[in-house]
Amino acid sequence: MRKQFLLPPEDTSFLDSLGLNWETLKESNSEWLIVYDYPVPKGYSITCVDVAIKIPSGYPIAPLDMAYFHPALQRLDGKQINATNCVQALDEKSWQRWSRHRTGTNAWEPGVDSIITHFISIKYWLEREFQ
Template structure:
């Protein structure tokens, strides 16, 4: 049963419904989280599916969404380390793996244009780009 402690903008809820995965809107300790259940990762990661938590910033949708958190923790199938994933954040009693990925001046959050859908697409892009980095 989906948990809906708060409502997201209608366009966000429609986007989440279109993904074909279960999702929750959880409020815990005054912090709002959207959790995508059994989200499929691009090839090259283990496990192939994870839960993804995205913190809904105070002031969203004008305020930017940032980072993503994964459970179980993700690793590369080739065993190479993934930088900036050492942080752990407690959500729903579990330690989620923090991927510290942020918007930049070249790719800023644009209020009125960016939303949960663009953040998930941004997340998908940096998950895929992990395998394109020069070592």
């Protein structure tokens, strides 16, 4: 697995604890984390998906935002998933962007938030789609 840049040790420990393959890569002047075969809740057309997160310059002070999925997630019931119409080219694949953002009441807190809390948000976004 490629490790083209380093993440903070607590993020590395968390990612290792998932028991999934993951890597960091640099592409087009951006840094990305990719986690492979991340399980998704029932109701989607697939059971696992690859997740990419763009790591901004200045992370972990700078906030993480959104998530990108490959292959694109679809609901089994055929309903459209809102704010997923943009596609990101990354690592020679097309990634479905889920445009999900923190709000003023849930702002990024440096020293508190991290890849760990971002994955909590991703899990929530995936589950909330069916609520």
